[in-house]
Amino acid sequence: MSLTERRARLLSLIISEYVDSATPVGSEAMVRRFELPFSSATIRNEMARLEEEGYISHPHTSAGRVPSDKGYRYYVEALMEERDLPSQTKQTIRHQFHQAGREEDEWVHLAAAVLARAVENAAVVTMPRTAESRLKRVELVSIQDTSALLVVVMQQARVKQQVLIFPEPMEQDLLTAISNHLNHAFGGLSAIEISRSQVQLTQLEWHVANAVREVLASTDQGGFDEAAMEGVRTVLQKPEFATSEKMLNLLDVLERRNLPKIIPLAEAPGEGVTVMIGAENEQDAMHDYSLVISRYGTPGGIGGAMAVVGPTRMHYPRTISTVRFLSQLMGEMLSTFYDEPPAAKDG
Amino acid sequence: MSLTERRARLLSLIISEYVDSATPVGSEAMVRRFELPFSSATIRNEMARLEEEGYISHPHTSAGRVPSDKGYRYYVEALMEERDLPSQTKQTIRHQFHQAGREEDEWVHLAAAVLARAVENAAVVTMPRTAESRLKRVELVSIQDTSALLVVVMQQARVKQQVLIFPEPMEQDLLTAISNHLNHAFGGLSAIEISRSQVQLTQLEWHVANAVREVLASTDQGGFDEAAMEGVRTVLQKPEFATSEKMLNLLDVLERRNLPKIIPLAEAPGEGVTVMIGAENEQDAMHDYSLVISRYGTPGGIGGAMAVVGPTRMHYPRTISTVRFLSQLMGEMLSTFYDEPPAAKDG
């Protein structure tokens, strides 16, 4: 299934040409553009072979060639050279990060924005978290008579809050007592462990504990609601979205509630960057798009996922390098805050 | 500047027709559709007058008439009858709200979704807040050696958190002591008041206090970052966005960072619903769109803004009623949690 040297080289050229022209590339244009030591006829023969084997295709007789999913795949596996980002670029990105505030969702937004900008496609970055949320601390703050604010702090520094209504008026002292008791009883436990716990609770305490448990559980299964997305407008300006129909299609795909479906191996433990090209993704809706995904975070610990979404006609080497670098960088930053000192992988 | 009875009636019909057909309406079609007791020629005469006075216009000779901004304005002021929402609809909406969770941003998202769905346009709802954020309570939770999570609870039950780095390792006990002191010193104060305070602080306490102050300040000036937006896809499917250029235009306008500009009287104290039609909005970008805005919340206290954004060709009575009802409902819900019992305005 491997290609001859020359055909491989040709495929590579076709792809680079197509990636930045966005129009089918023909044999004649090819030799002119790259000053190939062959005539257009030879190229045509080679192209015919490449097409037979499924690496490129014809939109219709007599238009140039367009890379197929299989063509891109071969290119990504075997042909392209993934060179490091220019250190200039890296510096710029690092700089932006260090200027950012320290709120978690601020990072995540920033990461998405930086990524989207760098690769000129849409980028999604999820909030970091561990596999299972554990309670670190719970606080109750009185609001008025029968209502109080419940603040749940989880282990990886996630915080959630909600208003809680009680059947009777509650003094702050009582609220504090309840939270103290719960902190003592449930500190460090997960949602499941709390529900299995045998601790004796008053009616009121049970009311609060239940809310806490729900918060933990919803954090575990939620996830993509809290992802940041950027660059949608950028990607919509690409020529593949010239018709409003195509635009709506992409917008559909990027709807928040669809993300978990299209980004399947989101937080899979695997290291490194995964690329899914067109129909390789099982979701029909994604057949015209490619995904470049990576987990980020500390090994086995806290982390999230980042992904680039764009048309299959995408600058893969650049995209992959950028995702790799950025996920590493995010990992380092998380380490700084939550874990052992950074592993100093990259200079 | 007032219209004759007949012309007013005619304008009203033109608008309803245009609002649901989206195509310029002609004299002949008019008499057929509404079985008017006049001939098309008479209608043409009347239309000519309406056009002279600026209420409708011609895309080009020999297409039907289209309402102008002025036409819509007159319609909204004088012609349309704003009837109450069917109680069926109200019930449905109430129901959805009571099923929703109790997290604040969940409400806001829900409100935006319900609104967008009901009016078939894009809807924006901001998070509720008071004019000036005041500190209710601050908590510090140790994460590791030199880092801790700072949780700031503000008066109107807003919560923000961020990771704080200390120059030296910090035990939880020390953190608790610091937060206790700060709670005592700054509870109930605003950002400005904290910065003016003369309380003696240790170096470490000052570090934390400063972060708290920044959180309060950024909450006060932020705002639209935390708005929920829904229905963008719905509105993009309308015929006015048939070309991708128009779509990009709207997406531009709805970019998060643009919202404060286009929704100018966001949290103005005025009661009731405000309508801005096309060029009435000073922002050039909004000249093709209309806005229906309302404040929601408790009188003078906590509250936010909600807005519907769509093409000027919009079903104004329905939109206005829905915004009015929903802002009332949100107000009631806020009251339930933060204030005196609900004012029971609406059955």
Next chain:
DNA sequence: ATTAGCACTCTCCAGTCCCGAGTGCTAACG
């Protein structure tokens, strides 16, 4: 194996034509 040559195909664009919907005017009518 490579290439020149050539007939063929298909898209894209510009031009043309015509139809339909709608207008504005004029003259007639009750």
Next chain:
DNA sequence: CGTTAGCACTCGGGACTGGAGAGTGCTAAT
């Protein structure tokens, strides 16, 4: 006088046409 019928006129949009340009696939010669 307000209303109406009649009619010439005007556009926009869809259908059709005819190159021009880019590209292909095949064949025969090198």
